[in-house]
Amino acid sequence: MADEDVAELWPTPPAFSWTFDITDEMHPVPISTFQVPGLDRDGSPQPHMTGCHQPSERLKGTVVPFAWFAQGLRLVDFADPFLPKEVGHFVPEPALGERRPSSNDVTLDDRGLIYLVDRVRGVSIIEPLLFA
Structure with missing residues (x-):
């Protein structure tokens, strides 16, 4: 589950992902989290x-x-x-005039190709070796 970094009402550390055990769907239990390595070193607010x-x-x-x-x-x-654990990553170049990428959506097709949508730049198509 994505903690999701959206409208921030005050400065916060960057959002991360949660893993839940839903063996009992009426009582989900958080069992782990994941954050991009090195992104949140001390919990300080991020852009x-x-x-x-x-x-x-x-x-x-x-x-x-x-x-x-x-x-x-x-x-x-x-x-x-x-x-x-992270086993791979791809960071697209920022769109012209932007300082950072804005990766907004991702999906995977039956062949293992990954489609990563940047809300300003467009679509990157990635063929990871993991799914080959």
Whole structure:
């Protein structure tokens, strides 16, 4: 689940992802979190739209593609749901006139291609070796 970095009412550390055990769907239990390595060293406020935005709704195996706003595409392996770890990433160039990318949406097709949408720049199509 994405904590989702959206309208911030006050300065905050960047958003991250949560993993829940839903064995009992009426009582979900958080079991882990994931943050881009090195992004949140001390919990201090970050620029707007720095954190997690959206995981892919389509999955292949244990690796989940995430759109992570200014951090681009993050590939997170949940083989051990108690210890998710990043196994790859792609950070697109910022759009002309922008200081940072704005990765907003991500999906995966049946061939394993990843489509990463930047809300200003357009679409990047990534063929990760993980899914080959």
